[in-house]
Amino acid sequence: MAYIEKRTTKKGTSYRVQIRMKGHPPENASFDRLTDAKRWAAETEAAIRQGKHFGIARRRTFTELADKYQAAIADHLKSADARVSHLAYWRDEFDGYTLEDVTSPLIADKYAKLHKDGERTPATANRYLATLSACFTYAVKDLGWIERNPCARVKKVKESAGRVRYLTDDERTRLIEACKESRNPLLYPAFILALSTGARQAELMNLRWNQVDFTRSTIVLRDGETKNGAGRVLPLTGEAFDLLRDLNKVRDIKDDRVFPVPAETRGFGSMRNAWDKALERAKVDDFRWHDLRHTAASYLTMAGVGSMEVAKVLGHKTLQMTARYSHLSPERTVELGDVLTKRLGLTSKKNTAASR
Incomplete structure (x- = not known):
């Protein structure tokens, strides 16, 4: 029927x-x-x-599916470029295979090659698998070519906790001066704004003046303008506020970007060279622009700001990403423990005696 x-x-x-x-x-x-x-x-x-039907999964090839999925995501998915390279890998691995041939054990075998050869980290291998899974989900829900996603039974390899590199007080002082002395007039404002808000590089490089609200001291990142697609509000305070207000007075009327840099280097534009030179002058090693985001998160955590609030500022969808900074605030953990014991009436005798 x-x-x-x-x-x-x-x-x-x-x-x-x-x-x-x-x-x-x-x-x-x-x-x-x-x-x-x-x-x-x-x-x-x-x-x-009549016994002449052999099923869609036997007639459709993986290449057909990959082509349809790539076309479907091309115009609306921010990670489309990365997924295209992932799909190219899977096309090579499953060249000539029908959808029925691409089983969970076969996927697990190909997936293992991704991270066992040492060329890709477990995190990168998991991104490749995620793209493949999304492709098969499209085959199930949108095309109706298969009943189940074969990736669902493939176990992902555990990823590392992630890098947490942030500026020490001395490094921050030196780097502030180095960026301030740069010949590129946009480097210092971009640096201070990144440090003050924890915004991603792409979010700053694509920032438009109509997103800056000087009256409310905020920057509004709308839905679709962030890495995870969810909008959020950034605080615009302190020196970052003053620097952007000054930039606004001499803005380029032909370009509404806050940082209108030529994009000869993808994403970071002509600011890349100025940033590298500032790091060299400041003698700050093993530090990337993205680590300014880690620095902002680390400073907030060490100041006692809770994980939920840090996640809100950074735009993390889950607390798993924010949890990497939890070890930076042991003092805050003790403070919270004191609050709980006082509420329970379990204050230590030593503290009770001291309060007298």
């Missing part, structure tokens, strides 16, 4: 056909037109009864 379900989304209307016949595996397919859906349902049911 065939069932046709009408689906309406932002992308338009589609029709998903489900065929379930006793003694045969279920078949699914999606179509843009109802007439095509009805025709496919009738032809497939007839083929199943």
Whole structure:
């Protein structure tokens, strides 16, 4: 028996056909037109009864799926460029394979090669697997080519806790002076803003003046303008406020970016050379621009700001990313313990005597 379900989304209307016949595996397919859906349902049911149907998974290749998925994400997914390179790897590995051939054990074997050869970190290998999983999810939910995602049974390798490199007080002092002395007039304001807000490099380089609210002392990152797609508000205070206010007075009327740098170097533009020279003058080693984000998070944590609030400032969707800084504030942990014991009436005798 065939069932046709009408689906309406932002992308338009589609029709998903489900065929379930006793003694045969279920078949699914999606179509843009109802007439095509009805025709496919009738032809497939007839083929199943005659023993001539071999299933979509046997007829469709992985390359076909990868091509359709890549086209689907090209215009609306911020990570599309990275996923294209991931898909290129999987196309090579599964060249000539039908979807039925791409099983969980096969994926696990190919996935193991990604991180065992030493060329890619476990975290990178997991990104490759995530792209493949998203591709198969598209085959299940949008195309109806397969029933289950074979990646669901592939166990991911454990990733490291992540790098936490932040500026010491001496390094911060030296680097502030080095950036201030730079010939690039945009380096120092960008540096101070990154240090003050914990914003990502791409968020700053794509920042527009209409996102800066001097009245409320905030910067608004709208949905779709951040790495995870969720908007948030950045504080604009202290010297960062003064520097942006001064930049606003002499802004380029032909370019509404706050930092209108030529993009000969992807993402960071012409500021890359000035940044490298500032690090060299300040004698700050093993430090990247992204570590300014770690620095902001570390300073907030050491000041006793809670993980939830730090996550909100940085734009982390989960506390797992923020947890890497938790070891930086043992004093705050003790303070919270004191609050709890006082509330419970379990204050130590030593502290009680001292308070008298």
